[in-house]
Amino acid sequence: MNSGSVKCMGRILFLILVLASVCLVSFCGCQKAEQSPARASVDGIKLKDLEPVDPGNLPPQIRFRIFRFEVHTDWISSLQQGFSQFDTTQLNFAQLPAFQANGFLVGFGTNEHMGGLSILLEKIQARRKETRNLLVYDDAGDDISVAMLNSKKEVSWKVADGKVSKDVFSPGRFSWMLKAAPVPDIRGVAQVRMLPVYRMGTDGFLTYLARMRSYTPFDFGAFDVRMNPGDFVLLGSLGEPEAPAKPAADDQPEAAEADKKPPDLTLNRLLFYPPEKPWAINLYLVLCTGVGD
Numbered sequence: 001m002n003s004g005s006v007k008c009m010g011r012i013l014f015l016i017l018v019l020a021s022v023c024l025v026s027f028c029g030c031q032k033a034e035q036s037p038a039r040a041s042v043d044g045i046k047l048k049d050l051e052p053v054d055p056g057n058l059p060p061q062i063r064f065r066i067f068r069f070e071v072h073t074d075w076i077s078s079l080q081q082g083f084s085q086f087d088t089t090q091l092n093f094a095q096l097p098a099f100q101a102n103g104f105l106v107g108f109g110t111n112e113h114m115g116g117l118s119i120l121l122e123k124i125q126a127r128r129k130e131t132r133n134l135l136v137y138d139d140a141g142d143d144i145s146v147a148m149l150n151s152k153k154e155v156s157w158k159v160a161d162g163k164v165s166k167d168v169f170s171p172g173r174f175s176w177m178l179k180a181a182p183v184p185d186i187r188g189v190a191q192v193r194m195l196p197v198y199r200m201g202t203d204g205f206l207t208y209l210a211r212m213r214s215y216t217p218f219d220f221g222a223f224d225v226r227m228n229p230g231d232f233v234l235l236g237s238l239g240e241p242e243a244p245a246k247p248a249a250d251d252q253p254e255a256a257e258a259d260k261k262p263p264d265l266t267l268n269r270l271l272f273y274p275p276e277k278p279w280a281i282n283l284y285l286v287l288c289t290g291v292g293d
Contacts, residue, residue, distance in 0.1 A: 063290035082120035098220035195222035
Protein backbone atom coordinates (compact mmCIF):
# COMPACT_ATOMS: atom_id res chain seq x y z
CA MET A 1 0.00 0.00 0.00
CA ASN A 2 1.54 3.29 -1.05
CA SER A 3 1.62 6.47 1.00
CA GLY A 4 -1.30 8.02 -0.91
CA SER A 5 -3.60 5.16 0.05
CA VAL A 6 -2.55 5.43 3.70
CA LYS A 7 -3.36 9.13 3.81
CA CYS A 8 -6.77 8.49 2.22
CA MET A 9 -7.65 5.82 4.76
CA GLY A 10 -6.58 8.14 7.56
CA ARG A 11 -8.91 10.88 6.40
CA ILE A 12 -11.83 8.44 6.19
CA LEU A 13 -11.22 7.21 9.76
CA PHE A 14 -11.01 10.80 10.98
CA LEU A 15 -14.34 11.68 9.39
CA ILE A 16 -15.95 8.57 10.91
CA LEU A 17 -14.72 9.57 14.38
CA VAL A 18 -16.03 13.13 13.95
CA LEU A 19 -19.46 11.89 12.86
CA ALA A 20 -19.59 9.45 15.77
CA SER A 21 -18.72 12.21 18.23
CA VAL A 22 -21.43 14.49 16.83
CA CYS A 23 -24.06 11.76 17.13
CA LEU A 24 -22.98 10.98 20.70
CA VAL A 25 -23.19 14.62 21.77
CA SER A 26 -26.59 15.03 20.13
CA PHE A 27 -27.88 11.88 21.84
CA CYS A 28 -26.67 13.02 25.25
CA GLY A 29 -28.14 16.46 24.71
CA CYS A 30 -31.52 14.99 23.88
CA GLN A 31 -31.36 12.78 26.97
CA LYS A 32 -30.55 15.78 29.20
CA ALA A 33 -33.36 17.78 27.63
CA GLU A 34 -35.79 15.00 28.40
CA GLN A 35 -34.55 14.84 32.01
CA SER A 36 -34.72 18.64 32.59
CA PRO A 37 -37.70 20.05 34.51
CA ALA A 38 -40.73 20.73 32.33
CA ARG A 39 -41.33 24.38 31.52
CA ALA A 40 -44.71 26.02 31.89
CA SER A 41 -46.94 24.93 29.06
CA VAL A 42 -48.48 27.51 26.74
CA ASP A 43 -50.66 24.96 25.00
CA GLY A 44 -54.18 26.28 24.39
CA ILE A 45 -53.25 29.95 24.64
CA LYS A 46 -54.13 31.88 21.51
CA LEU A 47 -53.19 35.34 20.37
CA LYS A 48 -56.81 36.38 20.96
CA ASP A 49 -56.40 35.50 24.63
CA LEU A 50 -53.57 38.01 24.93
CA GLU A 51 -55.54 40.90 23.47
CA PRO A 52 -56.72 43.65 25.85
CA VAL A 53 -60.29 43.44 27.18
CA ASP A 54 -62.77 45.15 24.88
CA PRO A 55 -64.39 48.00 26.86
CA GLY A 56 -67.49 47.46 24.77
CA ASN A 57 -68.12 44.20 26.63
CA LEU A 58 -68.39 46.03 29.95
CA PRO A 59 -71.73 47.54 30.96
CA PRO A 60 -71.79 51.32 30.55
CA GLN A 61 -71.45 53.10 33.86
CA ILE A 62 -73.21 56.27 34.95
CA ARG A 63 -71.44 58.10 37.78
CA PHE A 64 -73.10 60.23 40.43
CA ARG A 65 -72.06 62.03 43.57
CA ILE A 66 -74.66 62.13 46.33
CA PHE A 67 -74.71 64.89 48.97
CA ARG A 68 -76.94 64.81 52.04
CA PHE A 69 -77.65 68.13 53.75
CA GLU A 70 -79.47 68.74 57.02
CA VAL A 71 -81.79 71.74 57.35
CA HIS A 72 -83.78 72.94 60.38
CA THR A 73 -87.57 72.87 59.92
CA ASP A 74 -87.66 76.60 60.70
CA TRP A 75 -86.40 77.16 57.15
CA ILE A 76 -89.19 75.25 55.36
CA SER A 77 -90.74 78.43 53.93
CA SER A 78 -87.40 79.64 52.53
CA LEU A 79 -86.71 76.15 51.24
CA GLN A 80 -89.95 76.11 49.23
CA GLN A 81 -89.19 79.52 47.76
CA GLY A 82 -85.66 78.45 46.88
CA PHE A 83 -86.85 75.43 44.92
CA SER A 84 -88.81 77.71 42.58
CA GLN A 85 -85.56 78.83 40.90
CA PHE A 86 -84.89 75.33 39.56
CA ASP A 87 -86.29 73.87 36.37
CA THR A 88 -89.18 71.41 36.55
CA THR A 89 -90.07 71.34 32.84
CA GLN A 90 -87.30 68.78 32.26
CA LEU A 91 -88.89 66.44 34.82
CA ASN A 92 -91.52 63.92 33.76
CA PHE A 93 -93.65 62.86 36.72
CA ALA A 94 -95.60 59.62 36.94
CA GLN A 95 -98.32 61.35 39.01
CA LEU A 96 -97.52 64.97 39.79
CA PRO A 97 -100.61 65.59 42.01
CA ALA A 98 -99.72 62.62 44.22
CA PHE A 99 -96.04 63.62 44.25
CA GLN A 100 -96.95 67.05 45.59
CA ALA A 101 -99.68 65.77 47.93
CA ASN A 102 -97.09 63.64 49.74
CA GLY A 103 -94.94 66.67 50.45
CA PHE A 104 -92.11 65.88 48.03
CA LEU A 105 -89.98 68.68 46.56
CA VAL A 106 -87.71 68.28 43.53
CA GLY A 107 -85.81 70.59 41.24
CA PHE A 108 -83.51 70.08 38.26
CA GLY A 109 -80.47 72.22 37.54
CA THR A 110 -77.41 72.58 35.30
CA ASN A 111 -74.09 74.32 35.78
CA GLU A 112 -75.93 77.60 35.33
CA HIS A 113 -77.93 76.93 38.50
CA MET A 114 -74.92 76.14 40.72
CA GLY A 115 -74.59 79.73 41.91
CA GLY A 116 -78.23 79.90 42.96
CA LEU A 117 -77.94 76.52 44.66
CA SER A 118 -74.99 77.69 46.75
CA ILE A 119 -76.86 80.85 47.78
CA LEU A 120 -79.91 78.79 48.79
CA LEU A 121 -77.91 76.30 50.87
CA GLU A 122 -76.15 79.15 52.64
CA LYS A 123 -79.40 81.02 53.28
CA ILE A 124 -81.16 78.05 54.90
CA GLN A 125 -77.99 77.16 56.83
CA ALA A 126 -77.79 73.69 55.30
CA ARG A 127 -75.12 71.47 56.83
CA ARG A 128 -73.48 68.82 54.71
CA LYS A 129 -73.66 65.51 56.56
CA GLU A 130 -72.67 62.92 53.99
CA THR A 131 -71.03 62.64 50.56
CA ARG A 132 -70.64 59.46 48.56
CA ASN A 133 -70.06 58.30 45.01
CA LEU A 134 -72.53 56.08 43.22
CA LEU A 135 -72.01 53.93 40.11
CA VAL A 136 -75.02 52.63 38.20
CA TYR A 137 -74.19 49.89 35.69
CA ASP A 138 -77.58 48.63 34.59
CA ASP A 139 -81.30 48.98 35.10
CA ALA A 140 -81.14 47.38 38.56
CA GLY A 141 -80.59 50.76 40.18
CA ASP A 142 -79.20 51.67 43.58
CA ASP A 143 -80.41 53.49 46.68
CA ILE A 144 -79.42 57.08 47.38
CA SER A 145 -81.01 57.45 50.81
CA VAL A 146 -81.91 54.99 53.50
CA ALA A 147 -84.40 55.06 56.39
CA MET A 148 -84.47 51.98 58.58
CA LEU A 149 -87.72 50.64 59.94
CA ASN A 150 -86.72 48.52 62.92
CA SER A 151 -90.12 47.11 63.82
CA LYS A 152 -93.45 46.39 62.16
CA LYS A 153 -95.32 49.68 61.72
CA GLU A 154 -98.13 51.26 59.77
CA VAL A 155 -97.06 53.77 57.14
CA SER A 156 -99.39 56.15 55.30
CA TRP A 157 -99.16 58.10 52.03
CA LYS A 158 -101.52 59.95 49.70
CA VAL A 159 -102.67 58.69 46.33
CA ALA A 160 -103.59 60.72 43.25
CA ASP A 161 -107.10 61.67 44.41
CA GLY A 162 -105.77 62.97 47.74
CA LYS A 163 -107.05 60.04 49.77
CA VAL A 164 -104.80 58.50 52.39
CA SER A 165 -103.55 54.97 51.82
CA LYS A 166 -102.01 52.87 54.58
CA ASP A 167 -100.20 49.58 54.94
CA VAL A 168 -98.24 47.71 57.59
CA PHE A 169 -94.57 47.13 56.79
CA SER A 170 -92.17 44.67 58.38
CA PRO A 171 -88.66 45.78 59.38
CA GLY A 172 -86.85 47.00 56.30
CA ARG A 173 -85.52 49.99 54.41
CA PHE A 174 -87.24 52.96 52.76
CA SER A 175 -85.19 54.81 50.18
CA TRP A 176 -85.05 56.67 46.89
CA MET A 177 -83.97 54.33 44.11
CA LEU A 178 -81.94 55.75 41.25
CA LYS A 179 -81.91 54.01 37.86
CA ALA A 180 -79.90 55.24 34.89
CA ALA A 181 -78.92 54.17 31.38
CA PRO A 182 -77.19 55.95 28.47
CA VAL A 183 -79.54 57.48 25.93
CA PRO A 184 -79.05 55.55 22.64
CA ASP A 185 -77.20 57.46 19.92
CA ILE A 186 -76.65 60.53 22.16
CA ARG A 187 -73.18 60.53 23.65
CA GLY A 188 -72.80 61.71 27.24
CA VAL A 189 -76.51 61.79 28.10
CA ALA A 190 -78.22 59.50 30.61
CA GLN A 191 -81.89 58.72 31.13
CA VAL A 192 -82.40 58.83 34.89
CA ARG A 193 -85.39 57.59 36.88
CA MET A 194 -85.93 58.10 40.62
CA LEU A 195 -88.68 56.69 42.81
CA PRO A 196 -89.35 55.79 46.46
CA VAL A 197 -89.06 52.08 47.31
CA TYR A 198 -89.28 49.73 50.28
CA ARG A 199 -86.98 46.73 50.73
CA MET A 200 -87.88 44.07 53.27
CA GLY A 201 -85.36 42.60 55.66
CA THR A 202 -82.56 43.93 57.84
CA ASP A 203 -81.48 40.70 59.52
CA GLY A 204 -78.04 40.25 58.03
CA PHE A 205 -75.77 40.97 55.10
CA LEU A 206 -76.56 37.74 53.22
CA THR A 207 -80.28 38.39 53.54
CA TYR A 208 -79.72 41.91 52.29
CA LEU A 209 -77.88 40.64 49.21
CA ALA A 210 -80.57 38.07 48.50
CA ARG A 211 -83.29 40.71 48.63
CA MET A 212 -81.50 43.58 46.91
CA ARG A 213 -83.57 43.10 43.75
CA SER A 214 -86.78 42.47 45.68
CA TYR A 215 -88.49 45.75 46.46
CA THR A 216 -91.88 47.43 46.59
CA PRO A 217 -92.02 50.62 44.51
CA PHE A 218 -94.19 53.65 45.23
CA ASP A 219 -94.77 54.43 41.57
CA PHE A 220 -96.74 57.62 42.19
CA GLY A 221 -93.51 59.22 43.43
CA ALA A 222 -91.48 58.42 40.31
CA PHE A 223 -90.02 60.96 37.89
CA ASP A 224 -87.69 60.80 34.88
CA VAL A 225 -85.10 63.25 33.62
CA ARG A 226 -82.24 63.34 31.13
CA MET A 227 -78.90 64.33 32.64
CA ASN A 228 -75.51 65.39 31.33
CA PRO A 229 -72.37 65.48 33.47
CA GLY A 230 -72.72 68.56 35.66
CA ASP A 231 -76.53 68.38 35.91
CA PHE A 232 -78.14 67.82 39.29
CA VAL A 233 -81.41 66.94 40.98
CA LEU A 234 -82.28 68.36 44.40
CA LEU A 235 -84.76 66.40 46.54
CA GLY A 236 -86.47 67.75 49.62
CA SER A 237 -89.70 67.99 51.59
CA LEU A 238 -92.49 70.55 51.87
CA GLY A 239 -92.82 69.71 55.55
CA GLU A 240 -94.84 67.40 57.74
CA PRO A 241 -98.11 68.05 59.61
CA GLU A 242 -97.55 69.14 63.17
CA ALA A 243 -98.36 66.89 66.11
CA PRO A 244 -101.96 67.14 67.42
CA ALA A 245 -102.69 70.44 69.12
CA LYS A 246 -102.51 70.50 72.89
CA PRO A 247 -106.06 70.15 74.35
CA ALA A 248 -107.66 72.90 76.40
CA ALA A 249 -107.71 72.65 80.17
CA ASP A 250 -111.42 71.78 80.28
CA ASP A 251 -111.05 68.88 77.84
CA GLN A 252 -111.58 65.32 79.00
CA PRO A 253 -108.55 63.40 80.41
CA GLU A 254 -108.70 60.97 77.49
CA ALA A 255 -108.21 63.94 75.15
CA ALA A 256 -105.03 64.81 77.03
CA GLU A 257 -103.79 61.28 76.40
CA ALA A 258 -104.26 61.84 72.69
CA ASP A 259 -101.71 64.65 72.95
CA LYS A 260 -99.07 62.04 73.76
CA LYS A 261 -99.76 60.09 70.60
CA PRO A 262 -96.90 60.47 68.12
CA PRO A 263 -97.72 61.78 64.65
CA ASP A 264 -98.57 59.27 61.96
CA LEU A 265 -95.59 57.68 60.26
CA THR A 266 -95.74 58.87 56.66
CA LEU A 267 -93.65 58.02 53.62
CA ASN A 268 -92.56 61.66 53.53
CA ARG A 269 -91.27 61.47 57.11
CA LEU A 270 -89.41 58.22 56.46
CA LEU A 271 -87.69 59.56 53.35
CA PHE A 272 -86.66 63.00 54.62
CA TYR A 273 -86.84 63.23 58.41
CA PRO A 274 -84.08 61.61 60.52
CA PRO A 275 -85.86 59.85 63.40
CA GLU A 276 -83.30 61.02 65.95
CA LYS A 277 -83.76 64.66 64.86
CA PRO A 278 -87.48 65.41 64.32
CA TRP A 279 -86.66 69.10 63.89
CA ALA A 280 -84.44 68.46 60.85
CA ILE A 281 -85.08 67.75 57.16
CA ASN A 282 -82.69 65.90 54.87
CA LEU A 283 -81.97 67.34 51.43
CA TYR A 284 -80.42 65.13 48.77
CA LEU A 285 -78.34 66.57 45.97
CA VAL A 286 -77.76 64.08 43.13
CA LEU A 287 -74.97 65.32 40.85
CA CYS A 288 -74.19 63.50 37.59
CA THR A 289 -70.40 63.28 37.11
CA GLY A 290 -70.01 60.95 34.11
CA VAL A 291 -71.96 59.03 31.48
CA GLY A 292 -70.64 55.89 29.81
CA ASP A 293 -66.92 56.69 29.95
